[in-house]
Amino acid sequence: MLQSGPLRPKILRIPRLTCLGTRSEGRNKSITAAIERGRSSGDRELEFAAGKDSRGDRRRFQAERATGPERRGAKNLFLGEKSLSTGSPRFAGAARGSYRNNTVSLRTTTSTNAAEHQERYGDDTRRSAARIESLPYTTAASEFIYGYSSVLAAIKANRRKLHKLYIHTRGASHAGLTALVARAKKKVDIREVGDEYLQAFDKASSGRPHNGFILEASPLPVPPLISLVSSNINLGQFEVALDSQSREDLEVNGKQTRFTYNSAGWRHPLVLYADGVLDEGNLGAIARSAYFLGVDAIVTPTRQSAPWSHIALKASAGAAEAIPIFKVNQGTDFLGRSARAGWRIYASDAVPPLEQPALQGALSRIKPSAPTSEVIYTGARSTKRLPVEHCPVESHATILMVGAEGTGLRTSLLNLAHYKVGIRHGRDVDEIGVDSLNVSVAASLLCYDMLQKPKPRAAGNMVF
Known part of the structure; x- marks a missing residue:
């Protein structure tokens, strides 16, 4: 420790005290060392007695920018008066300590920013505590349905156990709010929430897009199926054989084996089997189109298929809540059993070329007014086309198979089909290589054609 007196080395004048922080820690250490070397032992003892150990203080200090005499006064406090013995400037310990402890002239950057932030935005601590990060689960099996259409459909269908309906204040302006609340108030606990729930809504x-509506409910019933059994046009019913279920699954799926459908007095049921559809959006779009067009049920495999998640349910716009949905462990077993029960299986596939060139010439001689179809039916193991008026559901209960987005139906499933069905191209596919439709679009077109009531065959047109 250097003693004060005439032998003490002359201290360089430090023009300004810079901010001490972690970014320039090396430079700040040298500045601190220079200040320490210039302090007398009396200064250290005075500060130690006052409990002011400056070396332990790691906070960032910033001198308030004063103007005029205040700034000059701050300098003089650090520089002090000249020593009477040597005439050299010395540090006034007491004055320096009082300046450091002056909360008006010197303040921390952290406290300053926090005060300004609190004044402008409010207390962060209270706001963080009020913000809800995730919605609570009533049961371990609960799931969240979001979006006005999906929520309303789930309430209307009444196939789930409903727990809580969260309505954000922004959703109060929705045109259908009154109708939704009128249906929901007797079935579910309704909670109106504010912006503190936005993060929880986005997470759920x-x-x-959730439109400000989120419903907590039990899972969608998807019973496991062994096979389709029988159908009755007069009663408008078809029967299924269910696979075994656990007690928990039984509470969700139930044990219903007989389902009603709209036969309109003339048709058998149409069931859509979607194999290997991996995109949840496509699966939901298939359900939406199937329900809209009048398909009576949807079956999907438990493996190598997209789940009926909240994404698929949202894409279905609520249709998945109303149409019966089943799952099967082995698609080939399910199709084989159903075929033996009298159901006829149609496999979606590319349109085969005509067997004989003579038929192509005959097609060119058909009058434009003659009935034609963009959907082509053939035998499963031949390219012979069926009549244009062919209507599958008029003569038998029908299963339509559609395959994966990229590869289509597997060979093992194609071998089980009784018929094939395809969609005619509208242009030469070799132009840019687009040779197929999206699976949800193809399923829509095929279902629409299959459910059309056949028209009387035009006289003289026997080409098909």
Whole structure:
């Protein structure tokens, strides 16, 4: 420790005290060392007695920018008066300590910013505590349905056990709010929430549009199926054989084996089997189109298929809540059993070329007014086309198979089909290589054609 007196080395004048922080820690250490070397032992003892150990203080200090005499006064406090013995400037310990402890002239950057932030935005601590990060689960099996259409459909269908309906204040302006609340108030606990729930809403909907409506409910009933059994046009019913279920699954899926459908007095049921559809959006779109067009049920495999998640339910716009949905462990077993029960299986596939060139010439001679179809039916193991008036559901209960987005139906499933069905191209597919439709679009077109009531065959047109 250097003693004060005439032998003490002359201290360089430090023009300004810079901010001490972690970003320039090396430079700040040298500045601190220079200040320490210039302090007398009396200064250290005075500060130690006052409990002011400056070396332990790691906070960032910033001198308030004063103007005029205040700034000059701050300098003089650090520089002090000249020593009477040597005439050299010395540090006034007491004055320096009082300046450091002056909360008006010197303040921490952290406290300053916090005060300004609190004045402008409010207390962060209270706001964080009020913000809800995720919605609570009433049961371990609960799932969240989001979006006005999906929520309303789930309430209308009444196939789930409903727990809580969260309505954000922004959803109060929705045109259908009154109708939704009128249906829901007797079935579910309704909670109106504010902006503190926005993060929880986004998490429950995986960042997808929720319109300010989220419903907590039990899972969608998807009973396991062994086979389709029989159908009755007069009663408008078809029967299924269910697979075994656990007690928990039984509470969700139930044990119903007989389902009604709209036969309109003339048709058998149409069931859509979607094999290997991996995109949840496509699966939901298939359900939406199937319900709209009048398909009576949907079956999907438990493996190598997209789940009926909240994404698929949202894409279905609520249709999945109303149409019966089943799952099967082995698609080939399910199709084989159903075929033996009298159901006829149609496999979606590319339109085969005509067997004989003579038929192509005959097609060119058909009058434009003659009935034609963009949907082509053939035998499963031949390219012979069936009549244009062919209507599958008029003669037998029907299963329509559609395959994966990229590869289509597997060979093992194609071998089980009784018929094939395809959609005619509208242009030469070799132009840019687009040779197929999206699976949801193809399923829509095929279902629409299959459910059309046949028209009387035009006289003289026997080409098909």
